[in-house]
Amino acid sequence: MALDLDRIRRETPACEKRIYLNNAGCSLQPTPVYRAVLEYLDQEQETGGYEAAAARQPELEGFYDSVARLINCRPDEIAYCESATRGWQQFFYSLRLNPGDRIITTRVDYGSNMVAYIQASRYRDVEIVFLDTDEKGDIDLDHLHRLVTDRTRLISVSHIPTGNGMINPAEKIGEIAGSAGVPFLLDACQSSGHLDLDVKRLQCTALSTAGRKYLRGPRGSGFLFVSREYLENAHPAFLEQQGADLIDETSYQLVESARRFENFECNLAGKLGLGVAVNYAMQWGLAGIEDRVIRLGARCRECLEEIPGVQVHDQGSRQCGIVTFTVEGVEASVLRSRLAGKGIHIWVSAGPGSLVDFQQRGLDAVARASVHYFNTREEIEIFGTAIASIAARARQCGQSR
Ligand SMILES: Cc1ncc(COP(=O)(O)O)c(C=O)c1O
Known part of the structure; x- marks a missing residue:
């Protein structure tokens, strides 16, 4: 069956209240x-x-x-x-x-x-x-x-x-x-x-x-x-x-x-x-889910890459719905709580889960936005706008110091 987004979102009631981008942590149950x-x-x-x-x-x-x-x-x-x-x-x-x-x-x-x-x-x-x-x-x-x-x-x-x-x-x-x-x-x-x-x-x-x-x-x-x-x-x-x-x-x-x-x-x-x-x-079919998640992930990366002060850290020639990034001058944990204040849920990748990978790439903690098929392009745009405003404020603060 083709993905029926209206029904999918109705059957994921939290979609009404928040933009949920922590599916790699724990997704929302239908x-x-x-x-x-x-x-x-x-x-x-x-x-x-x-x-x-x-x-x-x-x-x-x-x-x-x-x-x-x-x-x-x-x-x-x-x-x-x-x-x-x-x-x-x-x-x-x-x-x-x-x-x-x-x-x-x-x-x-x-x-x-x-x-x-x-x-x-x-x-x-x-x-x-x-x-x-x-x-x-x-x-x-x-x-x-x-x-x-x-x-x-x-x-x-x-x-x-x-x-x-x-x-x-x-x-x-x-x-x-x-x-x-x-x-x-x-x-x-x-x-x-x-x-x-x-x-x-x-x-x-x-x-x-x-x-x-x-x-x-x-x-x-x-x-x-x-x-x-x-x-x-x-x-x-x-x-x-x-x-x-x-x-x-x-x-x-x-x-x-x-x-x-x-x-x-x-x-x-x-x-x-x-x-x-x-x-x-x-x-819904796993082929359709895969296609949609990968496309939403790619859109998310595009949005972030356009924002001054934001660095996307994803690797690999084939990429997925997990998007990792940092914002200059804003710690990942601070970014997470600022976004949560705007009803946008992401997570922070830090600690042992990626330790060896992060050690070789010189990373400590990154923000992680992980999309799923119930997310929409509009949500990604709103997320991008929120990041752009946080990044711009951080840049202003950095310049006035
Ligand atoms: C790639 C990968 N493997 C294993 C695990 C561990 O899963 P669990 O907490 O269910 O043991 C995780 C958890 O995030 C993971 O991302």
Whole structure:
């Protein structure tokens, strides 16, 4: 279905009150998602948590079918998890890493992933290699070719980094990983619900994501995809009776599906809500969403680039709906609160999420405006005008000092 913007905005009531440009942090849930979560919580309150789960079993199972359709895999290749990081870790720590093994990644990878790489290098003597990039920040794919050896245990990449604006060439990376037979872990936390993902095309072994960002699902929800092929030999680092059938005091049998990576206890309202959010996105079509978000992101960059004193920091030859920038003389956090005063919501990228990327680019903190398909060109223009006025005031103050 073509994107029906009137309906989409009606079903996103906050659009009436504010210009919401923090979709890379946590997007606004569409009304059907929010209602599904509330109804489920009501039912838990009314009948009890276990009873509600039993009564709603078919819909809870439907979660796996929905996600499978979203990324073109089988339902038994999906595990529900509470965050992108948890899903990512479940896969990462299932790798049997040995001293001298090599992990290939990028400097724009998410901070929590970096911590895991450092841990693996410190305690498992694993070699972590960062891919070279060109002046635009694009990955050098020849370097990746050269780096893949028989000691390479993993290629791990954030599809869309948290504070960078670029889209990494996941399909090309998947091609190289696939032909070398090396597992490819794709952190799709910012790309699911943003781009039209297909794990067959991406040739990834595993993909992790959060529900709350571009998928517009509830907080505390996410999923992990693990390919059937990898599952044959995958043993989770953390395993409980949900993931393994306990047979007797000395043995258990892993469950067949990716659900071996799940916990029994989880937020079922979140699971149901994420399923509804996935269906909601698919109803509009991910190709249309991707196209609109990328175009709005590009317009946003154009607006900012015209403003004296504003610097856009986005990299990559392919860019997305995340736009990062600074305004001369205005700290990113001050800018955020000034915009909030005008009903415009952005966020600040700082701290560990982009630390390694920012260190190599000499950045400390940047303002991050992240658009979604429910935003409009008019909103982008209003945002641009607000930034222009803040930047002009900062310039005047700077000159009079
Ligand atoms: C690229 C990327 N990966 C991983 C994460 C972590 O997601 P979560 O907080 O759901 O663990 C984020 C969060 O912003 C992210 O941007």
